[in-house]
Amino acid sequence: MQRHSMLWAAALLPVLTLYACAGNYKHNHSESSADTQATAPAEAADAAAAKDTTAAASAIPEKRIKTADLRLRVDNVVQTAVRMEQLVTRAGGIVEESDIKQSPGHQTTARYTSDSLRRVSWYSPEATMRLRVPVSMMDSVVNALTGMAVFVDSRTRSDKDVALTHLQNKLLNDAARTQDRPLNHTKANKELDVRQYEEESQRGAITRTIENLGIDNQVAYSTLTVYLHQPDLAIVSIVPDPERMARSYFWTDALLALRNGLEGFRAVLMFFLNIWPLLLTAAFTWYAYRRWYPRLRAATQQKPNA
Numbered sequence: 001m002q003r004h005s006m007l008w009a010a011a012l013l014p015v016l017t018l019y020a021c022a023g024n025y026k027h028n029h030s031e032s033s034a035d036t037q038a039t040a041p042a043e044a045a046d047a048a049a050a051k052d053t054t055a056a057a058s059a060i061p062e063k064r065i066k067t068a069d070l071r072l073r074v075d076n077v078v079q080t081a082v083r084m085e086q087l088v089t090r091a092g093g094i095v096e097e098s099d100i101k102q103s104p105g106h107q108t109t110a111r112y113t114s115d116s117l118r119r120v121s122w123y124s125p126e127a128t129m130r131l132r133v134p135v136s137m138m139d140s141v142v143n144a145l146t147g148m149a150v151f152v153d154s155r156t157r158s159d160k161d162v163a164l165t166h167l168q169n170k171l172l173n174d175a176a177r178t179q180d181r182p183l184n185h186t187k188a189n190k191e192l193d194v195r196q197y198e199e200e201s202q203r204g205a206i207t208r209t210i211e212n213l214g215i216d217n218q219v220a221y222s223t224l225t226v227y228l229h230q231p232d233l234a235i236v237s238i239v240p241d242p243e244r245m246a247r248s249y250f251w252t253d254a255l256l257a258l259r260n261g262l263e264g265f266r267a268v269l270m271f272f273l274n275i276w277p278l279l280l281t282a283a284f285t286w287y288a289y290r291r292w293y294p295r296l297r298a299a300t301q302q303k304p305n306a
Helices: 002-059 077-090 135-147 163-178 188-220 242-246 250-274 276-302
Strands: 064-073 094-113 116-134 151-161 221-229 233-240
Touching: 064 135, 064 188, 077 094, 077 116, 077 135, 077 221, 116 135, 135 151, 135 221, 163 188, 188 221, 233 242, 250 276
Parallel strands: 064 221
Antiparallel strands: 064 151, 094 116, 116 221, 116 233
């Protein structure tokens, strides 16, 4: 009997084990189904929010500001700059700034003839231009300007979207107009604070409006900054020798010396004419001395002998 009981227990053990595993599986499956049902709405909400954000972002119109910076080496700076200005004007653009200058370098001078010099002056021609072209013509203009160069030092292009900045300024202005209401106060000394607040609000709205107008202008017209340079240019010129030109001729020097002698003689003559009383007194004294001194001396020598 005991043996039969052990046999029945051994036979039922696998069945009970399978039943317990089946119950555990159903319990886990029900829990996972509940978790899935709980997380499904959250994931759907996140997906809907992401979809709405994408749709809102795509609804914002793009406002792209395109700029380019070119540094080019050309054969002739002046001629190339004029050609670039004409090209931009024909494309409907504006030459906002154009500066052409010849930066002086070193200079050498050598004798050419007896009275002239051969002077060689070195210059570094360069030009800086700020050009505005319609955004639809920017690529064509940039390619055309680059094609005029002998060597491209650098070429930088940028394409920046400022739609969010433009939208932010617009929303702030709309919010300021919506919230515009009379401010009531009970203290008389608060009038100045209210006026300052209103002026700051108006100034901020004007600043944002001007910034948006500037953005619209930059979006419509691209800005090109072009720097041109060429190898140093030598200018040869024949100039008079200043030392030889300043030197006088022989006859001029001789006449000048004769004139100086006459001026000296005139000065001496005028000096003696100015002291003629002294000269007359000296002459009379000398005459008296020559006439009376020998007689006095002879009389003095004969007196002791007597």
